[in-house]
Amino acid sequence: MPLLVVYNPTSGASSAASLFAEHVLPLLEQHGHTLAQVSPTERAGHAGELVREFIVRYSGPTTVVIGGGDGTLHEVIQALNDAPSTAAAPAPQRISFVLVPCGTANALYASLFPPDTETPDGEADLEYQLRSLRAFLAGTPAAPLALAYTTLLPPPYARPTTPPRIAISTVVASTSLHATLLHASEALRAAHPGLERFKLAAHMHIARWYAASAKLFPAAGGTVRVWDPRAGRWVRHPASTRTDPIVDLEGPFVYFLSTVNVDRLEPRFRIVPRGRDGEAGEGATLDVVVLRPRRDPACTVDDDEARAKFAEKVGRVLGAAYEDGAHVRLRYAQDGTVVDDQEADGATVVEYFRCGGWEWEPDEVDEYAHLVCVDGDILRVDKGGKAKCVAAAPVDENLGFAVYV
Numbered sequence: 525m526p527l528l529v530v531y532n533p534t535s536g537a538s539s540a541a542s543l544f545a546e547h548v549l550p551l552l553e554q555h556g557h558t559l560a561q562v563s564p565t566e567r568a569g570h571a572g573e574l575v576r577e578f579i580v581r582y583s584g585p586t587t588v589v590i591g592g593g594d595g596t597l598h599e600v601i602q603a604l605n606d607a608p609s610t611a612a613a614p615a616p617q618r619i620s621f622v623l624v625p626c627g628t629a630n631a632l633y634a635s636l637f638p639p640d641t642e643t644p645d646g647e648a649d650l651e652y653q654l655r656s657l658r659a660f661l662a663g664t665p666a667a668p669l670a671l672a673y674t675t676l677l678p679p680p681y682a683r684p685t686t687p688p689r690i691a692i693s694t695v696v697a698s699t700s701l702h703a704t705l706l707h708a709s710e711a712l713r714a715a716h717p718g719l720e721r722f723k724l725a726a727h728m729h730i731a732r733w734y735a736a737s738a739k740l741f742p743a744a745g746g747t748v749r750v751w752d753p754r755a756g757r758w759v760r761h762p763a764s765t766r767t768d769p770i771v772d773l774e775g776p777f778v779y780f781l782s783t784v785n786v787d788r789l790e791p792r793f794r795i796v797p798r799g800r801d802g803e804a805g806e807g808a809t810l811d812v813v814v815l816r817p818r819r820d821p822a823c824t825v826d827d828d829e830a831r832a833k834f835a836e837k838v839g840r841v842l843g844a845a846y847e848d849g850a851h852v853r854l855r856y857a858q859d860g861t862v863v864d865d866q867e868a869d870g871a872t873v874v875e876y877f878r879c880g881g882w883e884w885e886p887d888e889v890d891e892y893a894h895l896v897c898v899d900g901d902i903l904r905v906d907k908g909g910k911a912k913c914v915a916a917a918p919v920d921e922n923l924g925f926a927v928y929v
């Protein structure tokens with residue numbers, strides 16, 4: 525099978541070039557692999573172009589050794605999906621990735637290879653970075669990746685001129701705080717190349733509420749489920765029945781984030797702690813984490829003071845996500861205090877859903893509610909439009925994307 529090596533020398537701490545020259549390429553050669561092509565990316569978008577050109581030249585199943593973060597993988601998958609299907613294009617084949625994590629967050633890699641809890645942040649050792657490569661060298665079969673397809677729908681009164689673009693994620697599709705902070709964090713990249721830029725951006729926007737409504741759709745043939753921390757299992761959402769399975773969520777929202785394939789967005793930020801525990805036979809699903817201030821019994825008005833008070837609770841929730849996903853256990857006491865106590869009377873602070881898809885309809889007046897993040901790319905819903913996201917799994921083992929684990 526032809527082997528393409530692509531790495532993004534600018535991702536994360538800009539260490540990909542030396543990692544590949546000193547370790548990745550020598551290891552591949554020592555194991556007898558012939559490298560059909562080795563290409564560092566030269567600009568944004570280049571990784572996708574390189575992989576597209578490669579599979580036109582070498583038709584058939586392909587393995588790509590990819591060095592970068594989640595954004596680099598996203599670019600490749602997006603470019604392959606956007607490629608025009610012409611008679612001259614090769615028939616689609618499975619593409620398998622060897623991931624070499626060189627990015628800032630490396631959410632997919634950290635989820636596939638959860639870091640040792642004893643290892644301090646930022647001190648992942650070389651052997652840890654080579655685990656997907658070692659799996660490939662050992663001949664382990666690649667595991668299929670689920671995908672999420674996000675579409676921006678125009679307002680119902682608009683006459684569509686082009687078909688809506690579909691954005692594909694292997695990690696995250698989000699709105700609200702997460703989309704806003706990813707948008708804001710890009711401006712901080714030069715000054716803060718590490719993970720701290722996400723915390724800085726979160727701090728800047730943590731008191732913002734987002735005016736929107738959302739719907740959750742079940743996975744094929746099922747119902748929308750919600751995590752019950754008392755029972756320690758998924759249960760049917762009370763509003764989702766076999767005959768009427770759609771769950772409506774009214775805003776305002778603070779957090780609305782959905783994932784596939786992952787249980788964390790950074791090595792320690794385990795925001796969807798059940799995200800790697802798919803259940804057999806349930807098809808492709810999304811894990812969705814939602815924070816809505818109106819669930820807080822102390823949050824009865826909407827003014828600056830209420831938002832500032834709720835922001836403290838948001839900080840507590842996001843902090844608990846760094847404690848092995850403890851945020852999904854937090855509940856409100858009667859007075860709105862956030863407690864880690866399953867005997868507390870109130871609702872869970874976080875709503876943690878498992879579903880097949882969602883739809884997000886921002887209020888026209890709320891600019892920030894129009895932002896959608898798809899694996900780090902920021903999209904904007906048209907005024908009067910909606911975003912829709914659905915989960916999908918490869919239909920057979922010869923198609924789609926897979927990763928060596």
Ligand SMILES: Nc1ncnc2c1ncn2[C@@H]1O[C@H](COP(=O)(O)OP(=O)(O)OP(=O)(O)O)[C@@H](O)[C@H]1O
Nearest residue numbers: 535536566567568592593594595596627628629630
């Ligand atoms: N040679 C290049 N010069 C500048 N930008 C590049 C180059 N090659 C790729 N890029 C861009 O760099 C962006 C960031 O890469 P990537 O997402 O892999 O790293 P990261 O953001 O540090 O990691 P993560 O997404 O895991 O947080 C990519 O979206 C891509 O568009």
